[in-house]
């Protein structure tokens with residue numbers, strides 16, 4: 270999420286919201302990649318073997334774990350979530366002039382994957398309650414050129430999937446679930462990433478489980494799996510060849526090299542082994558924020574991230590929705606002055622330079638704009654100590670919102 274997390278400016282020393290602290294405190298970083306127990310050992314195993322390229326034993330093992338966590342029937346590890354999204358665009362045969370409806374408040378890769386085929390992202394607004402797509406606008410934006418719907422489960426809290434799936438069904442459209450935040454999350458008992466035609470996962474080092482850079486595509490339409498393997502293997506049927514299903518492999522289709530190296534898979538497998546532990550640590554932090562910040566939030570007219578009862582979130586992030594944009598800027602500065610890194614999040618894609626060039630909207634998207642300009646995310650990573658957690662809580666509750 271690097272390119273749109275614009276660094277926040279250090280506040281001026283005479284800013285009234287910045288207390289003078291004397292000795293600079295040790296920083297509380299926003300995110301830190303998890304270190305898993307077996308990753309170094311696994312890397313050694315790969316390096317000492319004759320199989321360092323993709324689709325070896327660790328890929329098989331990590332893929333099985335991803336399937337077990339999500340309940341997906343078919344999954345393929347990829348070099349990134351961005352590439353999983355690109356694979357979805359190829360598999361859906363998106364062509365120049367086709368349209369895909371997508372919320373403006375999401376990560377740029379989901380839109381870039383549409384544009385990579387010459388198709389047009391049609392940006393719609395979000396629902397303030399959870400930052401996910403506004404389903405009314407999603408339905409309204411469907412037109413004769415629409416070829417797919419693309420949604421994200423923001424912060425690992427499910428979008429309104431029953432509505433989305435019924436809209437998609439009625440229009441005969443596939444759904445792409447960008448589940449980069451939502452590994453292990455659920456919606457009305459169903460696993461995130463398994464309800465649409467495709468679900469895409471990220472194992473970037475800012476995500477709950479990582480291997481530096483990596484991803485996966487959950488292929489939920491069994492009829493798509495054979496072609497998905499080909500697209501991932503440079504357009505060749507090498508996967509079938511390796512399984513002995515064909516006696517030579519050849520170039521069959523569009524594609525690229527979307528498969529993960531065994532080195533990355535070795536780290537990923539080790540991380541996935543500790544998935545429950547990572548999630549427990551993250552939920553402890555999330556729950557502490559929710560419990561400790563409630564009174565302050567009520568007094569200050571701040572809205573804390575909340576999760577509807579019919580879905581389980583993944584503790585990927587915890588955000589505060591401030592009353593005003595000024596409150597956002599000042600809280601970020603207030604925390605920064607105490608060595609706490611608490612950034613905002615997506616800049617609306619419809620107003621970004623590429624969004625303006627390649628995409629369109631039906632109308633202005635005021636909720637996206639406002640949500641984006643009031644949101645502050647707090648440090649959340651497996652390994653954040655209770656002492657650091659307390660510092661963040663104290664830092665936040667010592668701030669008075671202006672709104």
Ligand SMILES: *Cc1c(COP(=O)(O)O)cnc(C)c1O
Nearest residue numbers: 349350351376378449471472473
């Ligand atoms: C991180 C992220 C991506 C991109 O993931 P990569 O694995 O870095 O390509 C896509 N969508 C969302 C919502 C993300 O948070």
